[in-house]
Each structure stands twice: as C-alpha cells, then as structure tokens.
Amino acid sequence: MINRYTVIGQPIAHSLSPVVHQLFGELTQRRIHYTRTEASPETFAQTVIDWQRSGAQGCNVTAPFKELAVEVCERLSPNARRAGSVNTIHMHRDGKRVGHNTDGLGLVADIVVNQRRPLESKRVLLLGAGGAARGVMAPLLAKQPALLHVANRTASKAEQLASLFEDLGPVSGGGFEQLDGEPVFDVIINATTVSMNGGMPPLPDGIASHHSLAYDMTYGRQDTPFMSWSKSCGATACNGLGMLVEQAAESFLIWEGVRPKTRMAFPRLRELLS
Structure with missing residues (x-):
C-alpha cells in the first residue's frame, strides 16, 4: 500500500514539501505519494475532509491556513494547542483528525x-x-x-x-x-x-x-x-531551508513512525535552489 499525503496552501506551486517528503520516502524505504493541493479560506475545511475521505493518511498545512486548521482538527497535540496553529494533520486510524505543530x-x-x-x-x-x-x-x-x-x-x-x-x-x-x-x-x-x-x-x-x-x-x-x-x-x-526539512522530518515521524536522516536530503535541495 502507498500512503498518500499532501500540502495544502495558497499559493502552493512553489512548495518544496513534495520533493522533501519523496526524498524521505526513499531514505526510509517507505512507499509514499506526496502532492500539492491549493485551497481558499472558504474551501479549506472541506478540502481537508475530502482528503481524509479519499483514504489519505495525512496532510501538511501552510500559509495562510495554519490557524484555520485548528478548527478542522478533532484533537490537538500540546504543541499545536499552545501555538494556536497546525501545520501537520494526522488522519488517525480511529477516524479522528489530529493536529500537530512541528514548526x-x-x-x-x-x-x-x-x-x-x-x-x-x-x-x-x-x-x-x-x-x-x-x-x-x-x-x-x-x-x-x-x-x-x-x-x-x-x-x-x-x-x-x-x-x-x-x-x-x-x-x-x-x-x-x-x-x-x-x-x-x-x-x-x-x-x-x-x-x-x-x-x-x-x-x-x-x-x-x-x-x-x-x-x-x-x-x-x-x-x-x-x-x-x-x-x-x-x-x-x-x-529557513533547514527549518523546512526538519519540520518535515517531524511530520514524517508522526505519519510513518520513523524520523529520516535529514542530512541526506540537503544536497539535493540545495541543488534545486541553486
């Protein structure tokens, strides 16, 4: 089975998250598929719900939806509750949407x-x-x-x-x-x-x-x-490239149960940005 994830934001075409997570999948030998999804403030909540209903395992949330994401989640980690924002949603096996903040x-x-x-x-x-x-x-x-x-x-x-x-x-x-x-x-x-x-x-x-x-x-x-x-x-x-990679590694740990060796991802990302 291939676990599916996405990052939801507006705009979203510039996001390196799919590249980072696909690298993490290769490094940890996990079969994942990670995409970008654009939403609006009006469609954000339904976009998250539809993504869960499609059988996906989780999503990242980026600007400008991190505070809206709190309202979509049914449980919050201590970090997310304290931050008042969510950048990682885990579609838990019990059916609940669990919000985390790994920033x-x-x-x-x-x-x-x-x-x-x-x-x-x-x-x-x-x-x-x-x-x-x-x-x-x-x-x-x-x-x-x-x-x-x-x-x-x-x-x-x-x-x-x-x-x-x-x-x-x-x-x-x-x-x-x-x-x-x-x-x-x-x-x-x-x-x-x-x-x-x-x-x-x-x-x-x-x-x-x-x-x-x-x-x-x-x-x-x-x-x-x-x-x-x-x-x-x-x-x-x-x-903040390192922050992007490290927060993504924390998200990957929540979803897949293993934290990738992030130092292995940096050469490829720096090449893309050069």
Missing part, C-alpha cells in the same frame, strides 16, 4: 543541530508577532534561553504574545524602536513576512555582531534583505 521543533533542530548554535543561556530576538512567531515560542523557551524577546512593528502585539508564554521562561515583548540601545543578541530570528516582499524590519545598529546567528524563516535562491543586513553587521546569516 518550532524544526526551527530549533536546525539552529541547535545543523547550525551548531546552542540556545541555552543565550539572548534570542524573535522578529514578528504573528502566527509564525507564535508557533515557535514554546520550543524556543524549552531550550532555556537567558531571554526570548519578541519585537514587532505594533508593540502591543509583541507584548501580548510574550504574555501568553511567560509561564515557560524569561520572555518579553515590545516595538522595534525599543531595540535601540539593546545589547547584542546571540540569535535573531526573522518571523515577519516583509522579506517575501523585498523589505525588512526597521532594526537599529548594534543588536547583531560577528558572534550572532541571524536566521530568516523564509527560504529562496537569493539572500533576503534581512540576511544581507545581517551579513553587513558581521553576523552569520542563514535561511
């Missing part, structure tokens, strides 16, 4: 394992206070940083997001303008959408140095403006 686990795995940057006792800056940022808060705080500070154009949104996770560790929030005069951060993560539109957050000088890792959660063939800014500060810059 934060993927981000942390890429930073700590692939980039070899420990987060424990480090100063971490998270840019943005939307769904992408909320989805990674708990896994970041689980690594016990000295501080996780959320910065956003609208300060009140950053403060509100920080307050939702203050029970998990040292977290604060504020506007971009409040970063002026802050000491250097060890890790700066861009969870805003401005990079996709050729812009970047209004960041002051002095918050990044050659000791810093600057991580853009988006990925593409060229450096984003955030990555270019980071390099001009002397920081090490990387994109």
Whole structure:
C-alpha cells in the first residue's frame, strides 16, 4: 500500500514539501505519494475532509491556513494547542483528525543541530508577532534561553504574545524602536513576512555582531534583505531551508513512525535552489 499525503496552501506551486517528503520516502524505504493541493479560506475545511475521505493518511498545512486548521482538527497535540496553529494533520486510524505543530521543533533542530548554535543561556530576538512567531515560542523557551524577546512593528502585539508564554521562561515583548540601545543578541530570528516582499524590519545598529546567528524563516535562491543586513553587521546569516526539512522530518515521524536522516536530503535541495 502507498500512503498518500499532501500540502495544502495558497499559493502552493512553489512548495518544496513534495520533493522533501519523496526524498524521505526513499531514505526510509517507505512507499509514499506526496502532492500539492491549493485551497481558499472558504474551501479549506472541506478540502481537508475530502482528503481524509479519499483514504489519505495525512496532510501538511501552510500559509495562510495554519490557524484555520485548528478548527478542522478533532484533537490537538500540546504543541499545536499552545501555538494556536497546525501545520501537520494526522488522519488517525480511529477516524479522528489530529493536529500537530512541528514548526518550532524544526526551527530549533536546525539552529541547535545543523547550525551548531546552542540556545541555552543565550539572548534570542524573535522578529514578528504573528502566527509564525507564535508557533515557535514554546520550543524556543524549552531550550532555556537567558531571554526570548519578541519585537514587532505594533508593540502591543509583541507584548501580548510574550504574555501568553511567560509561564515557560524569561520572555518579553515590545516595538522595534525599543531595540535601540539593546545589547547584542546571540540569535535573531526573522518571523515577519516583509522579506517575501523585498523589505525588512526597521532594526537599529548594534543588536547583531560577528558572534550572532541571524536566521530568516523564509527560504529562496537569493539572500533576503534581512540576511544581507545581517551579513553587513558581521553576523552569520542563514535561511529557513533547514527549518523546512526538519519540520518535515517531524511530520514524517508522526505519519510513518520513523524520523529520516535529514542530512541526506540537503544536497539535493540545495541543488534545486541553486
């Protein structure tokens, strides 16, 4: 039997998820078939239900449907409930749709394992206070940083997001303008959408140095403006390709019961993006 999966989003033609998961299938000797599915906000819920009824085993959910996916699921993992968003749905054998969020686990795995940057006792800056940022808060705080500070154009949104996770560790929030005069951060993560539109957050000088890792959660063939800014500060810059691969590996583990050796997938993906 071939297990079937898809990724649902809008737009979706650019997604590398089918390539990643087919590679995982080869690496683990699992027979899977993974496709792309486009939906609209109005058709998303029915698309998920129809996919389950077709006999499929699961699906990934990408922008802009991760929060809508919470409502489609009948059970949620602790990560998904805390994040308020779902990027992985498991069509469980008991007939229930179980929602998971593997984004934060993927981000942390890429930073700590692939980039070899420990987060424990480090100063971490998270840019943005939307769904992408909320989805990674708990896994970041689980690594016990000295501080996780959320910065956003609208300060009140950053403060509100920080307050939702203050029970998990040292977290604060504020506007971009409040970063002026802050000491250097060890890790700066861009969870805003401005990079996709050729812009970047209004960041002051002095918050990044050659000791810093600057991580853009988006990925593409060229450096984003955030990555270019980071390099001009002397920081090490990387994109979110590793996060894509690592969160996909967590999804694959949920569905297939085995976590692929992700390092084997990177050469092929970098070739595709070059």
